[in-house]
Each structure stands twice: as structure tokens, then as C-alpha cells.
Amino acid sequence: MAACAVFLLCVLSLQHAVVVIANNVVKRAALTDLSEGFCRSWKFGANIVNDVLYMIDLDGGIIPGDEDGSNNYLVELDLTSAFSTDDGSKYRMSLVDSSVPKLKDQALWSDKANTTLYSYGGRGASDTSADEGLWTYTIKNQEWKLQQASIKPVRLVGGAYTNAPDIQAAYWLGGYQSSDTTLSITDKTVDYAAGMIQFNTTTGVFTQLDAPFTPVQQGALVYIPVGEQGILVYVGGEVPSVQEGINATLTPNAWDYVQVYDIAADKWYKQTTTSSVSSRTEFCAVVEKDPSSSSYQVYVIGGADFRSNDVLYDVSYLSIPSFKWYRAGSLDEGRMSLTCAPYGRQIFGIGGRLAWADDSEAGCYDMPAFVYDSVSEVVREEFDPALSIYSVPSATADDIHDSPYPASWADPALASLFISPTNSTNSTGSASKENKDTGVNKGPIIGGVVGGVVGALMLLALIFAFIWYRRRKGKRQGGYPAEVQLNRDDDNLVGVELPAQSATSELEGSTERSELMAGEVHELDGGGSRIK
Numbered sequence: 001m002a003a004c005a006v007f008l009l010c011v012l013s014l015q016h017a018v019v020v021i022a023n024n025v026v027k028r029a030a031l032t033d034l035s036e037g038f039c040r041s042w043k044f045g046a047n048i049v050n051d052v053l054y055m056i057d058l059d060g061g062i063i064p065g066d067e068d069g070s071n072n073y074l075v076e077l078d079l080t081s082a083f084s085t086d087d088g089s090k091y092r093m094s095l096v097d098s099s100v101p102k103l104k105d106q107a108l109w110s111d112k113a114n115t116t117l118y119s120y121g122g123r124g125a126s127d128t129s130a131d132e133g134l135w136t137y138t139i140k141n142q143e144w145k146l147q148q149a150s151i152k153p154v155r156l157v158g159g160a161y162t163n164a165p166d167i168q169a170a171y172w173l174g175g176y177q178s179s180d181t182t183l184s185i186t187d188k189t190v191d192y193a194a195g196m197i198q199f200n201t202t203t204g205v206f207t208q209l210d211a212p213f214t215p216v217q218q219g220a221l222v223y224i225p226v227g228e229q230g231i232l233v234y235v236g237g238e239v240p241s242v243q244e245g246i247n248a249t250l251t252p253n254a255w256d257y258v259q260v261y262d263i264a265a266d267k268w269y270k271q272t273t274t275s276s277v278s279s280r281t282e283f284c285a286v287v288e289k290d291p292s293s294s295s296y297q298v299y300v301i302g303g304a305d306f307r308s309n310d311v312l313y314d315v316s317y318l319s320i321p322s323f324k325w326y327r328a329g330s331l332d333e334g335r336m337s338l339t340c341a342p343y344g345r346q347i348f349g350i351g352g353r354l355a356w357a358d359d360s361e362a363g364c365y366d367m368p369a370f371v372y373d374s375v376s377e378v379v380r381e382e383f384d385p386a387l388s389i390y391s392v393p394s395a396t397a398d399d400i401h402d403s404p405y406p407a408s409w410a411d412p413a414l415a416s417l418f419i420s421p422t423n424s425t426n427s428t429g430s431a432s433k434e435n436k437d438t439g440v441n442k443g444p445i446i447g448g449v450v451g452g453v454v455g456a457l458m459l460l461a462l463i464f465a466f467i468w469y470r471r472r473k474g475k476r477q478g479g480y481p482a483e484v485q486l487n488r489d490d491d492n493l494v495g496v497e498l499p500a501q502s503a504t505s506e507l508e509g510s511t512e513r514s515e516l517m518a519g520e521v522h523e524l525d526g527g528g529s530r531i532k
């Protein structure tokens with residue numbers, strides 16, 4: 001409705017079939033599916049709601065049959081029947097309302113009732129757009145709207161995030177602002193966030209929560225429904241040497257512990273883990289529950305070694321509450337910068353790169369999504385909604401049975417979330433009771449309501465204290481040093497997607513080399529043999 005305020009815009013957005021540009025060149029119609037092929041995109045926002053896998057942050061820049069970086073697609077896969085993930089005709093595409101900024105690397109969250117999607121964060125595609133806030137997509141009427149809020153978190157990228165629709169919340173931890181996220185940074189400054197954001201998907205309230213280990217980038221955050229409101233588990237990530245500045249050095253966190261957040265108690269615990277796992281960055285993570293052992297497996301899929309930049313095939317899982325790592329069957333090919341979405345035992349891996357590069361060296365793959373079957377531990381060619389439910393391998397089940405808990409807990413209160421007070425000793429059993437009513441004392445809370453009325457979302461702000469909410473003016477332009485390691489082959493960027501001064505974004509910069517820019521033919525020319 002808002003987008004249709006001007007009648008002409010309305011007509012254009014409804015038709016969007018053929019656009020006549022100034023010099024009378026008729027551009028190709030926007031795609032309705034991927035029958036003509038795909039190449040790659042990093043990084044999608046993805047979420048499964050009501051048996052539909054929604055994917056955002058796809059432009060047409062290097063997609064055969066489109067090749068228009070200004071197109072901004074919503075892609076949908078219907079999960080009610082079996083299909084081959086390599087069948088391009090199954091990927092239903094529609095153009096996102098043109099008023100929505102074209103971004104990459106956003107979080108895509110959903111509400112408990114499965115009526116609304118929320119996109120937050122991300123980096124600019126082709127250029128940096130004004131940071132207006134979080135956008136909502138109402139599934140029923142396919143309408144995008146800016147969520148009206150007088151105070152809101154700034155746009156961040158490179159954070160870890162998770163959706164927890166059962167408790168009507170979504171979380172974002174860490175990440176940073178740079179010239180790719182905000183117009184107020186014009187040099188290579190990277191401004192890291194502190195803490196964690198909770199977004200209540202029912203009320204629209206943002207809450208600033210503590211995270212004792214920020215600043216940090218990357219890593220993964222997952223939700224596990226234990227205890228009163230559930231816990232968040234954070235794994236991996238890199239810590240910058242300075243919170244705000246240029247040329248920060250990044251140090252990867254060790255993988256022999258995870259950070260666990262008890263939502264109801266508003267408390268973090270640093271819990272050690274056992275057995276080994278390959279440390280990595282730009283991976284994805286999802287949770288699978290094993291009903292028979294009441295354990296939760298946090299699968300980490302792909303990624304890349306931060307120091308060697310080698311892309312990983314590895315799939316491993318952390319079993320909780322034993323907090324022990326296991327290795328599962330690998331992917332068929334390495335994949336980094338991917339997004340994951342679980343549907344029962346089948347885990348969709350979406351988008352990403354085959355190599356740590358910003359140009360055509362990042363490779364092409366057949367279609368945006370593949371399916372990793374966490375029971376058979378292989379990549380399947382077919383998605384099948386009828387597959388049986390998840391269970392852990394029997395060797396793991398035996399292991400969990402023999403030692404269900406870690407040898408040493410970070411805190412008795414953490415143990416109490418997993419060990420029923422009735423059946424445990426008093427020392428561990430008491431903590432969960434004490435925690436009952438501490439949830440209301442969380443950091444600064446933004447009060448408000450989200451009205452469901454068209455064009456009339458309201459947010460009444462009380463107080464806000466994101467410490468990364470800053471403004472600065474810079475003099476020079478450029479990419480961001482946080483991921484300067486991505487920029488290894490700057491000298492040889494002729495004919496590839498990225499301008500040399502653009503350290504990271506596929507979409508960044510102002511040249512036709514960009515994967516997403518109007519002149520995207522350069523990549524198709526240079527790396528045409530890779531396009532399938």
C-alpha cells in the first residue's frame with residue numbers, strides 16, 4: 001500500500017515485466033524461475049515458514065537469462081512435495097518491492113504465527129543505501145513495509161543471528177558497521193557492535209542484551225528450547241584488535257568452548273566442549289533434536305579456515321547437553337559463506353562461495369540450494385518431505401547414553417537447565433527456580449507495539465542504548481578492513497566482479513565489474529565457462 005502511494009509506481013511494481021530505459025533499450029523481463037541456470041550468490045537471507053523456503057538478497061547480476069544487477073529477487077521453494085534441488089523451475093522468483101533496499105547478507109526472521117518475515121542487517125548491493133531500519137514482508141498479501149520505529153538498531157553486517165519463533169523472538173549478536181552498511185562511514189573504518197539485540201516479533205520491541213564477549217564478527221548463534229525460555233548457543237567468531245577503527249587484526253576464537261545464553265535468566269556461560277572440530281569462519285549452523293536421547297545436535301556446515309582460507313567440506317555437530325563434538329559425513333564440495341535452514345532432518349545449504357575470493361574465482365554451482373541429510377550424512381539430490389524424523393547415529397546415541405553431561409559444567413545453573421530438578425541434587429536443582437523472574441531486568445528496553453494496520457506500524461520508544469549507535473564523518477572511500485583478507489588478488493581484478501578498492505562486497509563499488517552491477521557481462525565474459 002505504501003509503495004503504491006504513487007499510482008505509476010504501483011503499475012510498475014505490478015507489471016515489472018519489461019522496463020524501458022532512457023535510451024530505448026528494452027531490458028529483459030525479470031525471471032520467474034531459474035530454468036536458465038544460476039551461478040552463485042553470497043549471502044542469502046533464508047527462512048522456512050509454512051513449508052516454504054524463502055530466500056532473499058538475490059540480484060540478477062550473474063544469473064543467466066537475467067544479468068541485471070538492479071533486479072532484487074525473492075525466491076521461494078515449495079516444500080510440500082519432493083523435488084530435485086537442481087531443478088531450476090522449482091525456484092519461484094518474484095521481484096522485491098523497489099522501495100526495499102537491495103542488500104546482501106541479511107537476517108531473515110519470522111513471527112510465531114508464520115504470517116510475517118523480517119529482514120534486518122546486511123551490506124549494500126552496488127552501493128550503500130540509507131539505513132531506514134528493519135523491513136517486514138507480509139506473506140499473505142506479499143507486501144513489503146518499513147517497520148516504523150522511532151528508535152531502532154542501526155544496520156549491522158557480519159553478526160551471528162537466529163530465529164526463535166516459539167518464544168516470539170529473534171537475536172543478533174556482534175557484527176559491525178562500515179561504509180557498506182551506513183552512509184555515515186565513508187572511509188575504511190569498521191565499527192564493531194557490543195552486545196546482542198533481541199527483537200520481539202510480536203511486539204516489535206528491540207531489547208539490548210549483554211554479551212560479555214563482544215566485539216566479535218561471524219560465528220554462529222542457534223536457539224535450543226530448554227529451560228524456561230530456551231538458550232542461545234554461540235560458537236566460533238573472530239575478535240578484532242580494536243572495536244572501532246581501521247586495520248584491526250582479527251583473532252579467531254578457539255573451538256574448545258561455546259558461549260551459552262539462558263534467555264530467561266539473562267545470563268551467559270562459557271562452557272567447555274570436548275573432542276575436536278575444525279575451527280572455521282563463514283559457516284552455517286542449525287539444530288537437530290534427537291527425541292530418543294533428548295539431545296540437541298548443533299550442526300556446523302562448511303565454512304573456511306580463517307588462516308589458510310581453505311574452504312571446508314566438513315560437517316560436524318556439537319551434541320548438547322554432553323557438549324561433545326562429532327564428525328559427520330562431508331559435503332561433496334567445499335562451501336563457505338552459506339546460509340542454512342533445517343526442515344526436519346534435511347538441512348538446506350543456501351548460496352555461498354566455492355572458494356575464498358571476491359571474483360569469478362568464487363566459482364559457480366548449479367542452483368542456490370542443496371540438501372544435506374543429517375541422518376544419512378550425505379548431500380541428497382532430492383528433497384523429500386516424507387523422510388523420517390531426525391535421529392543421531394547409534395554410536396553417538398551410545399556415547400550420549402554413557403556420558404550425557406560434560407565432565408565439568410561452567411555453572412550449576414547451566415546444568416540445571418538440562419537436569420531435571422526433581423531428579424537431581426539440590427545444588428543443581430535450585431538454580432532454575434531462582435532464575436524464574438529475572439527476565440524483566442534485561443538491559444535497556446524499547447517499549448512499543450507493532451500495529452497490524454496497513455501503513456500504521458507504531459513503535460513507542462522508551463530508551464535505547466546501543467553503544468554502536470554513532471555517527472562519524474570520513475574523508476575517503478573504500479571497503480572495510482575487517483575482511484581485508486578477502487582481498488588477496490586485488491592486483492588481478494580485471495574482468496572480475498570487484499573493483500580493487502572494494503575489499504569485500506560482491507556488490508560494492510561503482511564499476512561494471514561488480515557481480516551485481518548493470519555491466520555484469522564482464523564476469524560472464526571473463527568466467528563464462530563457469531556459468532552453467
Ligand SMILES: *[C@@H]1O[C@H](CO)[C@@H](O)[C@H](O)[C@H]1NC(C)=O
Binds near residue numbers: 048049050052112114
Ligand atoms: C510455521 O512454519 C514452520 C515451518 O514450516 C512449521 O514448522 C511451524 O509449525 C509453523 N507454525 C505455525 C504456527 O503454523
Ligand SMILES: *[C@@H]1O[C@H](CO)[C@@H](O)[C@H](O)[C@H]1NC(C)=O
Binds near residue numbers: 168200
Ligand atoms: C514477546 O512478546 C510477547 C507478547 O508480549 C511475549 O508473550 C513474549 O514472551 C515476548 N518474547 C520474549 C522473548 O520476550
Ligand SMILES: *[C@@H]1O[C@H](CO)[C@@H](O)[C@H](O)[C@H]1NC(C)=O
Binds near residue numbers: 247
Ligand atoms: C592501514 O594499512 C594500510 C596498509 O598496510 C596502511 O597503508 C595504512 O596507513 C593503515 N592505516 C592506518 C590508519 O593504520
Ligand SMILES: *[C@@H]1O[C@H](CO)[C@@H](O)[C@H](O)[C@H]1NC(C)=O
Binds near residue numbers: 420422423
Ligand atoms: C524423575 O523423577 C520422577 C519423579 O520421581 C520420575 O517419575 C522420573 O522417572 C524421573 N526421571 C528420570 C529421567 O529419572
Ligand SMILES: *[C@@H]1O[C@H](CO)[C@@H](O)[C@H](O)[C@H]1NC(C)=O
Binds near residue numbers: 424425
Ligand atoms: C534437598 O534438600 C532438602 C533439605 O535441604 C532435603 O530435605 C531433601 O531431601 C533434598 N532432596 C534431594 C533430592 O537431595
